Amino acid sequence: MGRYGKAYTISNVILSMYVTVFCIMNRNELKQCWQGDCRNFGAAKLLDMGQRETIAGPTLEPSTSLPPAIEAEIDYQPLVENFEIWSPKFIITGVMKCGTGAAHTFLGEHPNAIPASGEAYFFNKDKFYTQGFTYYRKYFLRRYRDKLEPFIHYEKSPTYYRSLTAPPRMRHMNETLKIVNVVCDNVKRTLSRYLHIKTHTDDGHFVHNHLSLIGTTLESFQVNLRNTIKVFGAFLEDVKNNEGDGTMDGLIKALTYRFKYKMRPFGIRATPDKIELILSDGFYAVFHQYWQQFFPDDQLLVVDGGQFLKTPWEPMIEIQKHVGLSETINESSFVFRDGMDVPCFIDAQKNVNCLGGDKGRSLHKTLDLDVIRALHELYRPFDNYFSQKVLKRASWQWNYGLEDL
Numbered sequence: 001m002g003r004y005g006k007a008y009t010i011s012n013v014i015l016s017m018y019v020t021v022f023c024i025m026n027r028n029e030l031k032q033c034w035q036g037d038c039r040n041f042g043a044a045k046l047l048d049m050g051q052r053e054t055i056a057g058p059t060l061e062p063s064t065s066l067p068p069a070i071e072a073e074i075d076y077q078p079l080v081e082n083f084e085i086w087s088p089k090f091i092i093t094g095v096m097k098c099g100t101g102a103a104h105t106f107l108g109e110h111p112n113a114i115p116a117s118g119e120a121y122f123f124n125k126d127k128f129y130t131q132g133f134t135y136y137r138k139y140f141l142r143r144y145r146d147k148l149e150p151f152i153h154y155e156k157s158p159t160y161y162r163s164l165t166a167p168p169r170m171r172h173m174n175e176t177l178k179i180v181n182v183v184c185d186n187v188k189r190t191l192s193r194y195l196h197i198k199t200h201t202d203d204g205h206f207v208h209n210h211l212s213l214i215g216t217t218l219e220s221f222q223v224n225l226r227n228t229i230k231v232f233g234a235f236l237e238d239v240k241n242n243e244g245d246g247t248m249d250g251l252i253k254a255l256t257y258r259f260k261y262k263m264r265p266f267g268i269r270a271t272p273d274k275i276e277l278i279l280s281d282g283f284y285a286v287f288h289q290y291w292q293q294f295f296p297d298d299q300l301l302v303v304d305g306g307q308f309l310k311t312p313w314e315p316m317i318e319i320q321k322h323v324g325l326s327e328t329i330n331e332s333s334f335v336f337r338d339g340m341d342v343p344c345f346i347d348a349q350k351n352v353n354c355l356g357g358d359k360g361r362s363l364h365k366t367l368d369l370d371v372i373r374a375l376h377e378l379y380r381p382f383d384n385y386f387s388q389k390v391l392k393r394a395s396w397q398w399n400y401g402l403e404d405l
């Protein structure tokens with residue numbers, strides 16, 4: 001072989017090495033790697049091929065529109081072996097007290113769905129996330145004899161929906177993950193949340209005495225709530241006019257900024273009135289738009305949790321379709337048992353599965369009419385913005401406490 005022949009062979013080898021590397025990495029990965037950041041190098045492909053026990057993350061570029069402090073907090077954990085097999089394919093992310101337990105329990109009756117063994121709070125609590133995916137995997141090791149292949153794992157932790165770290169961390173875990181968010185009438189949610197805090201403070205389950213800050217009885221809670229609604233309403237008006245442009249759009253944008261920077265009314269430290277924290281948990285539009293930064297709309301399902309009390313098959317059919325399960329659970333899967341005013345699951349052998357005793361606290365309690373009205377007034381523009389502008393669907397028919405008027 002002559003001098004030119006040798007040079008031709010060497011340049012062909014270099015070219016084919018370059019083409020191979022380029023095929024493994026996408027254009028962005030390559031560019032980043034040239035610039036010295038090779039964390040993303042073929043990570044997803046290595047995972048598919050199962051070549052290493054742990055792989056370096058993240059598989060996706062971090063979002064560009066997060067405050068630097070949050071970017072730093074995300075701290076992606078490496079994925080682990082056999083991840084494709086055990087990891088959840090969908091997650092119920094909230095909303096706390098909206099019927100997430102009903103969604104989780106009823107889905108657990110599906111022959112191809114395997115629930116996690118508890119609420120993991122893995123993606124929003126650093127003390128769990130920093131233990132890595134080996135720790136998270138433990139939630140999915142339980143064996144179910146009655147489940148059929150192919151099965152899919154799922155998890156629910158009802159406070160993921162309002163977390164800054166959960167969406168990017170989940171996307172890092174699996175960019176095709178399906179999300180289910182159960183929202184509900186904020187007036188009933190406020191009552192349920194109070195009763196939840198009261199029960200768990202009284203039984204010593206909660207370490208901090210939140211109850212003393214919001215009202216030790218339902219009566220005193222309502223006295224405080226009346227005052228908070230007034231002060232909070234004025235605060236929101238200020239934000240709308242001074243930080244937004246006086247419109248609802250502007251208010252939502254300003255609140256989104258406040259959410260991302262953990263300011264009042266979202267940051268625990270920045271919000272001295274703890275009732276405001278309960279109320280801002282109902283600004284679903286703010287949270288949902290944040291999730292939209294990380295997942296496409298067709299992976300984000302929102303259902304009305306109020307339906308779990310009357311027609312649970314409706315949200316169940318929507319959820320099964322969304323996560324790719326057969327529509328096994330339908331109207332015939334539910335029964336209203338004598339003496340119980342909530343639907344329970346009934347299987348082919350006539351076994352009945354009702355939700356545990358800590359669900360249904362709010363069903364025989366209510367708030368005073370003036371409080372109900374004031375809360376509806378506060379939430380109506382937010383709920384309408386969420387349904388019409390964000391989800392592009394008809395308004396929710398939320399009128400808790402006003403049904404018979």
Ligand SMILES: Nc1ncnc2c1ncn2[C@@H]1O[C@H](COP(=O)(O)OS(=O)(=O)O)[C@@H](OP(=O)(O)O)[C@H]1O
Binds near residue numbers: 102342359
């Ligand atoms: N079928 C059925 N059976 C029992 N309870 C039902 C059902 N469907 C919805 N609900 C309502 O769900 C409320 C609890 O919501 P969550 O499960 O999301 O609560 S939690 O965040 O997990 O603590 C719970 O709120 P409370 O009434 O305040 O307990 C119920 O009203």
